[in-house]
Amino acid sequence: MLGQLFSDIGAIWARYGTVYLSGIGNTLLLATVATLIGCLIGFVCGILQTIPCAPGDPLLKRVLLTLLRGLIRAYVEVFRGTPMILQAVFIYYGLPYFFGVTFKDIWTVSILVVSINTGAYMAESVRGGIMSIDPGQFEGAKAIGMNHFQTMLYIILPQTLRNIMPQIGNNYIINVKDTSVMFIIGFQDFFAVHKMVSGAVFKYFPSAFLEMGGYLFLTLLASFLLRKLEKKLQGSANYELVNTDQLVMTAGNYQYPGAAPYEEKSRDYQGEKP
Amino acid sequence: MSDTILEVRHLSKTFGTHAVLKDVDFTVRKGDVTSVIGASGSGKSTLLRCINLLETLTTGEILFHGESVTGGKINQSAYRARVGMVFQNFNLFSNLSVLENCVIGQVKVNKAPRKEARDRALHYLNKVGMLPYINARPAQISGGQKQRVAIARALAMEPEVLLFDEPTSALDPEMVGEVLDVMKGLAAEKMTMLVVTHEMSFARDVSTHVVYMADGVILEEGPPSQVLVRPRDPRTREFLKRFLG
Numbered sequence: 001m002l003g004q005l006f007s008d009i010g011a012i013w014a015r016y017g018t019v020y021l022s023g024i025g026n027t028l029l030l031a032t033v034a035t036l037i038g039c040l041i042g043f044v045c046g047i048l049q050t051i052p053c054a055p056g057d058p059l060l061k062r063v064l065l066t067l068l069r070g071l072i073r074a075y076v077e078v079f080r081g082t083p084m085i086l087q088a089v090f091i092y093y094g095l096p097y098f099f100g101v102t103f104k105d106i107w108t109v110s111i112l113v114v115s116i117n118t119g120a121y122m123a124e125s126v127r128g129g130i131m132s133i134d135p136g137q138f139e140g141a142k143a144i145g146m147n148h149f150q151t152m153l154y155i156i157l158p159q160t161l162r163n164i165m166p167q168i169g170n171n172y173i174i175n176v177k178d179t180s181v182m183f184i185i186g187f188q189d190f191f192a193v194h195k196m197v198s199g200a201v202f203k204y205f206p207s208a209f210l211e212m213g214g215y216l217f218l219t220l221l222a223s224f225l226l227r228k229l230e231k232k233l234q235g236s237a238n239y240e241l242v243n244t245d246q247l248v249m250t251a252g253n254y255q256y257p258g259a260a261p262y263e264e265k266s267r268d269y270q271g272e273k274p
Numbered sequence: 275m276s277d278t279i280l281e282v283r284h285l286s287k288t289f290g291t292h293a294v295l296k297d298v299d300f301t302v303r304k305g306d307v308t309s310v311i312g313a314s315g316s317g318k319s320t321l322l323r324c325i326n327l328l329e330t331l332t333t334g335e336i337l338f339h340g341e342s343v344t345g346g347k348i349n350q351s352a353y354r355a356r357v358g359m360v361f362q363n364f365n366l367f368s369n370l371s372v373l374e375n376c377v378i379g380q381v382k383v384n385k386a387p388r389k390e391a392r393d394r395a396l397h398y399l400n401k402v403g404m405l406p407y408i409n410a411r412p413a414q415i416s417g418g419q420k421q422r423v424a425i426a427r428a429l430a431m432e433p434e435v436l437l438f439d440e441p442t443s444a445l446d447p448e449m450v451g452e453v454l455d456v457m458k459g460l461a462a463e464k465m466t467m468l469v470v471t472h473e474m475s476f477a478r479d480v481s482t483h484v485v486y487m488a489d490g491v492i493l494e495e496g497p498p499s500q501v502l503v504r505p506r507d508p509r510t511r512e513f514l515k516r517f518l519g
């Protein structure tokens with residue numbers, strides 16, 4: 001039995017190996033690009049959703065912000081709440097219907113669909129990630145005069161990114177698998193190759209077996225690489241003490257008059273009652 | 275000595291129906307080291323947070339060099355950059371190294387060139403004795419060290435006033451001294467400071483001015499020799515008795 005299976009797989013691979021490989025390539029490229037764009041959408045939504053809105057702000061600003069938040073909310077609910085396979089059909093046929101644009105390139109529409117779908121999930125992950133950051137981080141940034149965008153860009157989102165890496169990984173792995181629904185609009189991914197090959201040689205199971213193994217290999221690899229990336233984002237566990245003399249030299253153009261009296265540690269304040 | 279930097283006028287702050295600050299008036303002059311003392315819940319932190327616009331005032335206004343910063347005319351971020359703040363819980367940026375913590379505000383807010391910002395950061399980190407740790411991240415240093423970095427971060431912006439909200443209250447007793455030493459040094463250099471503190475020896479020996487708050491109002495203010503030694507108000511006396519014994 002098994003011998004038969006492997007010889008069938010061998011035969012299919014010998015004839016269609018390069019087609020399967022190009023399917024894998026397309027799947028990976030689509031999933032990777034769409035996940036990256038999806039993350040970007042998620043982070044932009046995160047920044048926009050958290051623009052502070054005080055009761056004292058001008059009416060126009062408050063109306064615009066409310067509108068913006070409503071729009072993002074609607075976007076998330078619609079694209080999280082409908083199947084991606086339908087979204088693909090909807091956009092592929094809908095855009096020409098309404099705007100007269102036809103897609104010459106199946107890549108453009110595929111990336112568009114998967115990115116928008118991923119973005120809806122990422123927007124929620126990012127929102128959750130931002131909420132979990134210590135409010136002191138926002139206040140520290142505010143207190144040195146950073147505005148909302150600076151605070152988000154340099155302080156909050158880098159920490160959010162680190163915290164939501166597991167969710168980004170989740171989305172990436174889901175995308176590796178679920179881009180398979182894009183065959184509906186003719187995208188030639190790994191799964192589409194299965195449909196084509198098994199239709200041509202009438203060997204459904206061997207090809208399905210190959211696909212299962214292929215997808216599992218891809219997701220395991222992705223999972224492994226994501227862990228490495230996560231580790232890297234955590235930063236090193238150690239730091240090096242810096243040789244003070246060298247640094248004082250580089251900082252030497254700031255000579256302040258008078259020795260600072262507190263540099264020899266005065267202990268006057270140690271005897272304080274708690 | 276008498277140029278006014280900050281004026282708080284008729285400041286009131288309510289959270290819901292809870293009046294936390296009631297018609298507070300006071301002034302910070304250049305070179306003043308003002309200690310704000312008072313019981314827990316009397317509104318000291320809220321006062322500081324209102325001054326730095328971390329809270330919106332319910333009524334009243336704050337003048338910075340005679341100009342209102344609450345009327346919406348002055349850029350609030352620019353104002354905050356001129357008024358440094360040191361928090362009880364440090365609030366160092368946990369994604370950045372000690373050095374970057376002191377550089378980022380200068381580069382992004384003050385638009386200083388990176389090289390210059392780095393030199394200035396190193397200067398102030400040296401001042402607080404944290405030069406060896408510039409590559410560490412906040413999670414890797416002790417509480418006292420974090421607070422010293424937080425002070426260096428605020429100083430690196432070269433603010434005109436530094437606000438401190440109980441800078442030593444979250445510290446283990448053996449780390450309190452190192453932070454107070456730094457603050458004492460700043461006072462000796464005539465840095466203008468407004469310090470909410472429970473450290474009575476700091477209020478007595480270092481500050482030039484003491485403000486006693488109770489239930490959202492300033493009950494008494496003046497030089498430490500008066501407020502701390504010969505308080506006029508019986509409630510101030512009661513409070514001090516508990517602290518000084």
Ligand SMILES: Nc1ncnc2c1ncn2[C@@H]1O[C@H](COP(=O)(O)OP(=O)(O)OP(=O)(O)O)[C@@H](O)[C@H]1O
Nearest residue numbers: 289292294312313314315316317318319320321440
């Ligand atoms: N965001 C808030 N919402 C509601 N009430 C608040 C808020 N912040 C502070 N308060 C209330 O305001 C009062 C004064 O608080 P504040 O933190 O200013 O006191 P404090 O003098 O700094 O006390 P402590 O010495 O304990 O730090 C408290 O009763 C507190 O419950």
Ligand SMILES: [Mg+2]
Nearest residue numbers: 318319320440
């Ligand atoms: Mg307080």
